[in-house]
Amino acid sequence: MKNSIEALQQEIDTFVINSADELEAFRLRFMVRKGSIAAMFNQLKDASPAERPHYGQLLNQLKESAGQKYDDAKKRLDASSSGTGKQHVDLTLPGRKEYSGSEHPVQKVLGDMKQIFSAMGFTIATGPELELDTYNFEMLNFPENHPARDMQDTFFITRKEGKDDLLLRTHTSPVQIRVMLDEKPPIRVICPGKVYRNEAISARSYCVFHQLEGLYIDKSVSFADLKATIYSFAKQMFGSNVHIRFRPSFFPFTEPSAEVDITCYLCGGKGCRVCKHSGWLEILGCGMVHPNVLRNCNIDPDEYSGFAFGMGVDRTALLRYRINDIRLLFENDVRMLEQFMQ
Ligand code: PHE
Numbered sequence: 338m339k340n341s342i343e344a345l346q347q348e349i350d351t352f353v354i355n356s357a358d359e360l361e362a363f364r365l366r367f368m369v370r371k372g373s374i375a376a377m378f379n380q381l382k383d384a385s386p387a388e389r390p391h392y393g394q395l396l397n398q399l400k401e402s403a404g405q406k407y408d409d410a411k412k413r414l415d416a417s418s419s420g421t422g423k424q425h426v427d428l429t430l431p432g433r434k435e436y437s438g439s440e441h442p443v444q445k446v447l448g449d450m451k452q453i454f455s456a457m458g459f460t461i462a463t464g465p466e467l468e469l470d471t472y473n474f475e476m477l478n479f480p481e482n483h484p485a486r487d488m489q490d491t492f493f494i495t496r497k498e499g500k501d502d503l504l505l506r507t508h509t510s511p512v513q514i515r516v517m518l519d520e521k522p523p524i525r526v527i528c529p530g531k532v533y534r535n536e537a538i539s540a541r542s543y544c545v546f547h548q549l550e551g552l553y554i555d556k557s558v559s560f561a562d563l564k565a566t567i568y569s570f571a572k573q574m575f576g577s578n579v580h581i582r583f584r585p586s587f588f589p590f591t592e593p594s595a596e597v598d599i600t601c602y603l604c605g606g607k608g609c610r611v612c613k614h615s616g617w618l619e620i621l622g623c624g625m626v627h628p629n630v631l632r633n634c635n636i637d638p639d640e641y642s643g644f645a646f647g648m649g650v651d652r653t654a655l656l657r658y659r660i661n662d663i664r665l666l667f668e669n670d671v672r673m674l675e676q677f678m679q
Contacts (some may be wrong), residue, residue, distance in 0.1 A: 338377075338384055342395050345373060349403050354410040363410070367403040374400050439678040442654040443547055443666055447529055450549050450650065453573045454527045457566065459551060462526040464512035466533070471500035472511035476633040477590040490535040492544075505533035508647060510590060513552040517634035522641050523555040529650070540662040547650035554626065554636065554643030560593070563623060563644035567597055571620065574653075575602050582617070591624025591645055603656065611656065618656075621648035 349367060354360050367374050377396055384392050417425055440448070451461060464472075479486050481499060494503040512528035529549045536542050553562070564583065571581050579599040586596040598619050601612035608614040623646035628638035651666055658677070660666070665673050 338380065338388075338392055339395075341377065341380075342392070342399060345377065346399055346402070349399070349406060352406070354406075354414075357414060360407070360410055360414060363403075363407060368407060374403060437678065439674060441666075441674065442658050442660070442677055443650055445677070446654045446657060447547065447549065447650050449574060450570075450648075451527065451529065453570055454551060457569070459525050459527045459553075462512050462516050462528050463530055464506075464509070464515050464528065466506055466531055467494065467503060468506040468511050469500070470498075470502040470504060472514045473504060473506050473508070475500040476514050476630065477510055478627050478629045478633075479589045483589070492533050492535050506530075507534055508532050509548045509550045510645070510647065513550060513645060514630075514634060516552065517554070517631075517636060522636060522643075523553075524643070525553050525555075527551045538664070540664070543651075543663045543667060545667065546663070548647055549650055550645065550647040552626070552643060552645045554631075554641055556641060558625075558642045558644060560625060560644070563625065563646070566644070567621070567623060567646060571597070571599050575599055575620075580606065586622060586624075588622055588624055590627050590630050592627045594622065594624035597621050597623060597646075620653075621646050623647070 345367075352359075352363055352366075354363055366372055369375070374396065377399070381389055381392060381396070455461075473491075474486060475481070491507050492505040494505065496502055509528040509530050509532060512530070513526070516524060516526050516528075527549055528551070530547065531545055532548050533545050534542075536544060538544060551566075553566070567583075568581055571579060579602055581600075582598050583595040584598065586594045588594045596619055598617040600606035601609060601616055601618050603609055603611050604616070606616040608616050612618050623644060626643040626645050631638045631641060631643070651663055654660065654666060655663060
């Protein structure tokens with residue numbers, strides 16, 4: 338028995354505890370009710386009555402030294418461990434900085450536009466960026482091989498199927514077709530989203546940009562309704578003192594069509610570099626929905642009429658925040674984006 342006690346003492350003394358796992362192994366080996374010290378206590382009853390007190394004393398010492406070693410090791414590990422129980426933490430190091438996100442300037446402008454139109458009763462519709470030729474062109478009254486298709490340099494994904502071709506939408510007007518096919522008038526929606534055009538990339542134009550289009554179809558909607566809507570929008574968006582003018586224009590899907598300018602809100606109409614010294618900035622295209630487009634969507638043009646408009650979002654963001662290169666809006670450089678934190 339004496340030898341076993343000495344062997345156990347040696348085992349305790351040489352047990353290496355450098356981790357939480359080793360500490361637990363030590364506890365299970367020596368300190369629990371089924372551990373080796375407890376087993377020795379059980380053997381006490383086999384010792385002769387004369388030897389029993391002596392061995393009892395030795396075993397108590399053994400138990401005490403194991404307990405001491407356990408407590409010391411635990412203290413040492415707790416002091417040098419972090420929450421994970423393993424890592425050493427240097428509390429003198431600077432803390433990790435928390436970064437808060439911010440709204441992209443394009444999203445800020447889009448948000449304002451959406452708010453103005455929502456207040457007028459427009460709901461928001463979205464559609465796919467990968468679109469069928471038929472929704473992007475054909476049903477919008479761009480017949481096949483019509484020169485109007487050249488107005489918008491297109492990224493085709495497939496080419497030869499005609500109206501079944503897949504392409505990256507060149508405007509958000511195909512969403513209006515999808516809405517007209519899905520819903521019956523009255524329809525009052527805006528369609529915000531990304532559009533793609535195969536254009537030479539420069540500080541002023543990029544291969545992807547954002548548009549917001551609107552569509553209103555009901556009985557006896559007139560050009561006067563279109564004008565009132567655009568006037569109200571432009572004054573809320575760009576300031577109540579801007580002047581607004583409609584210029585005749587052409588789009589295959591509207592007739593009559595117009596482009597809308599506002600007085601340059603940087604120079605107040607006097608003429609500056611941004612408005613190319615004309616005093617005017619073009620903000621959108623619009624018109625009365627072409628009867629062919631209504632017919633293509635199973636809406637009777639004798640019963641219903643409507644107007645549509647479409648505007649770029651990115652240019653307004655560039656002007657509002659005095660950003661001089663459209664590419665900055667798409668590079669997602671954090672040094673640019675963090676300037677829009679609030
Ligand atoms: N879809 C046209 C464009 O991208 C804009 C527009 C929309 C014009 C609706 C008139 C009516 O240029």
